[in-house]
Amino acid sequence: MIGIVGIVIIFAMVFGGYVAAGGKMGIILKALPFEMIMIGGAAVGAFVLSNDLPSIKHTVKDIGKVFKGAKWKPSDYRDLLCLLFELIRLARQNPVAIEEHIEAPENSSIFGKYPKILHDHEAVEMICDTMRSASMNYDDPHQVEEVLEKQLEANYHHAMHSSHAMQSIADAMPALGIVAAVLGVIKTMASIDQPPEILGKMIGGALVGTFLGVFLAYGFIGPFATRIKAVVDEDAHFYKLIREVLVANLHNHATNICIEVGRQNTPHHIRPSFSELEEALKAVKSEAA
Incomplete structure (x- = not known):
């Protein structure tokens, strides 16, 4: 939701300010489809050229993180601690x-209590592999x-x-905007015999390319990359919590x-309170009894 609010603010402030200052949207709207084909198409082509198919799918999927936010909520951290307990x-x-729980977690009665964690391959693999090794x-x-630590880093x-792929495209967008603008100038120079009012509109349309490249880079693609990194x-x-608990277990501390x-x-901000966790653990103990 917050991502949509940000997009609305960007459009309202940029184009609202432009119109309030006396700017006319007609020239932008007329040039927009053609400039978008050149700039957007070149950006997509560069993205496809610099990434393999799995990376492309991964990036497209991760765009949803801009609007959904972090996968793991505070209640999930509480559930994870209960599972590890x-x-x-x-x-x-x-x-x-x-052994039956770590060898076949999908059939485990313990893992089955926490379906969201069970469906995360990375978390389950880390828990089961570490406990199996122990x-x-x-x-x-x-x-x-x-x-x-090496596994977490990988x-x-x-x-x-x-995030890196999108940031690379964001860095390239202003230059692609200049490419579109230069093509517009070339088109304008080919019509140099036209009246000034026509040439003015043609130059304005060419400058839409520069505007669009910078606008998309710093207003959308760059912030998208930053938001994905934050998530x-x-x-x-x-x-990291899994690592901390499992390593503490190997130090033979009390459960x-x-x-x-x-x-x-x-x-x-995502840590369950001591009393909240204590109540959850009591419920786990009573259920096991």
């Missing part, structure tokens, strides 16, 4: 019983933390590709302490 407690009470005596907390780098950064905290370590390392 159940898994760690079971692994300590019955190391054999935990059951195979790969339980040095420093080595495991290093492995998880996943983050992949998630940031959309990726926000969602990265979810996976409640492991969960509290994860809670305290979560940014304040």
Whole structure:
């Protein structure tokens, strides 16, 4: 919703100010389709040229993040802590019983309580792989933390590709606008024998290309890239929480302490309160009993 509000403000302020200053929309609207074909088409072509098909699909999908915001909400962090609590407690009470949950999480009664987390391949894989490694005596907390950190960095780098791709196009848009404007000037020079009022309109139409390139770059594509980066950064905290809790578990802290370590390392605006988490954990314990 906030993304739509931003778009409305951009259009209202730019074109509202232009009209209020006495500008006429007719010349812009007349030139817009042709300039948009040149600039937008060139931008799309450059984007396709510089990315492979999976990256293109990934970027198109990530545009939705501008309007949807972060995937993980505060309630999801609470659910994640409850899930990790159940898994760690079971692994300590019955190391054999935990195997069915980490080997086939899609059939797990524990993972099944948290469908949103279960459907996230990255989160489930990180949890299951780490707990499986611990059951195979790969339980040095420093080595495991290093492995998880590298995994997080790789996943983050992949998630940031959309932002980088869109920023590259944003950087190119002003230059593409100049290309369209130059073509308009060439067209104007070919009609130099026309009256001044006609030449003025033709030059104005050519300048629409420069305006459009700069407007799209700094008003839309650049902010889209920045917003996608902000959402990726926000969602990265979810996976960092998994790392914190699982590493604390390998240090053989009490289960409640492991969960509290994860809670305290979560940014304040998405961190469940101590009392809220305590109530959720009590519900988990009573259900298990």
